[in-house]
C-alpha cells in the first residue's frame with residue numbers, strides 16, 4: 001500500500017492504529033541496528049568485494065551495484081553475507 | 095556501599111533533569127545521604143529545577159581543575175537535609191570534563207554519600223558518555239514515542255559495551271526503564287505506544303511510569319522538584335519509583351490506565 005492510500009484509509013478510520021505501526025517499525029529497525037552493533041565492519045570487506053567482483057565477472061555479466069558483501073551478527077555467530085543480484089536473462093560468458 | 099546512578103536517555107528533552115531532581119530528592123527523603131550531579135556542561139539546568147541557581151558559586155569543573163575543594167562546590171538542598179547538588183559549569187566546554195577528573199570526584203563522594211545521581215546531557219557524545227561511564231545502575235528515561243525508544247536502545251547498547259563495568263568485565267550496569275510523559279488516554283485510543291510495547295521492545299525491567307502532567311511545569315516554575323508537590327500524580331509516581339529502587343515490593347504500577355472520573359469529581363469539574 002502506498003503512503004498516500006495508507007494515509008487516506010487511516011483518516012477514514014479503517015487503518016491500523018498508529019501505535020501498532022510505531023511498534024512494528026521499531027521492532028524492525030532495532031533488530032537491524034542491534035545486529036549492526038558490536039564490532040565495526042572489518043576493513044577487508046571492500047577489497048573482498050572487489051576481488052569477488054573480478055571472479056564473478058569472469059562468468060556472469062553483472063555490474064558493481066549487483067554485488068554486496070556484509071558481515072552480520074546472528075546471536076553468537078558472525079555471518080558473512082554475500083548478495084549477488086543476477087541479471088534478468090542470465091548470460092554466461094562461455 | 096555507595097551507588098552511582100546515571101539518568102540517561104540519548105534523546106533530549108524527555109525528562110532526565112526532571113527525573114534526576116525528583117529521584118534524588120526522594121532518595122534523600124528516605125534518609126539516604128544523596129548527591130545529584132549536573133553533567134550538562136554548558137547547559138546547566140539542574141540548579142534551576144532544584145531552585146538553587148542563586149547559590150551556585152563553584153562548579154564541577156572548578157573541582158576537577160583543583161581550584162576549589164568538593165566541599166566548597168557542593169550546595170545543600172533547601173528541601174531535604176540529606177541532599178547536595180554539584181552544579182555543571184555554564185562557561186566551560188564539555189572537554190574539561192575528563193574521565194580521570196570525574197573518577198576522582200566520584201571516589202571522594204563515595205566516601206560520604208549512599209547515592210550519587212548523575213544527570214546526563216542528551217546525545218551520545220563525550221558529555222553523555224562521561225556521565226554514564228562510572229555508573230553502577232542506570233535509569234533509562236524513555237517517552238512513548240519512536241525516536242525516544244530508538245535512542246534508549248542505542249544507550250543500552252553503549253552501557254552494555256562501553257561503560258567501565260563492561261570494560262573491566264564486572265557485573266553489567268543494572269538497567270531500569272522509566273517511561274515518562276505517559277498519557278493513558280492516548281494509549282487507549284491507540285495513538286501512543288503502551289508501557290508493555292516499550293518494555294517488549296527494550297527488554298529491560300520497568301521501574302516506573304510518570305504520567306504527562308501540567309504540574310511538572312508548575313514545579314519547574316517554582317524551582318521545587320515535582321516529587322514535593324501535594325496531591326500530584328507525578329509526585330506519587332516518582333515516590334513509587336524511589337520505593338521500587340530501594341527494593342520495596344508489591345507496589346502496583348499506578349497511572350497507567352485512564353482514571354474513571356467519579357460523580358463528584360465530574361460535578362466539580364476536576365481533572
Ligand SMILES: Nc1ncnc2c1ncn2[C@@H]1O[C@H](COP(=O)(O)OP(=O)(O)OP(=O)(O)O)[C@@H](O)[C@H]1O
Pocket residue numbers: 103105106107108109110111112113134214215216274275276304305306307308310311314328
Ligand atoms: N511528566 C511530565 N509531564 C509534562 N511535562 C514534562 C514531564 N517531564 C518532563 N516534562 C517537561 O519536558 C521538558 C524537558 O524536561 P527535562 O528538562 O527534564 O528533560 P531533559 O531530558 O533533562 O532535557 P535535556 O536533554 O535538554 O537535558 C521540560 O519542559 C519539562 O517540564
Ligand SMILES: [Mg+2]
Pocket residue numbers: 110111112134139213214215
Ligand atoms: Mg536535562
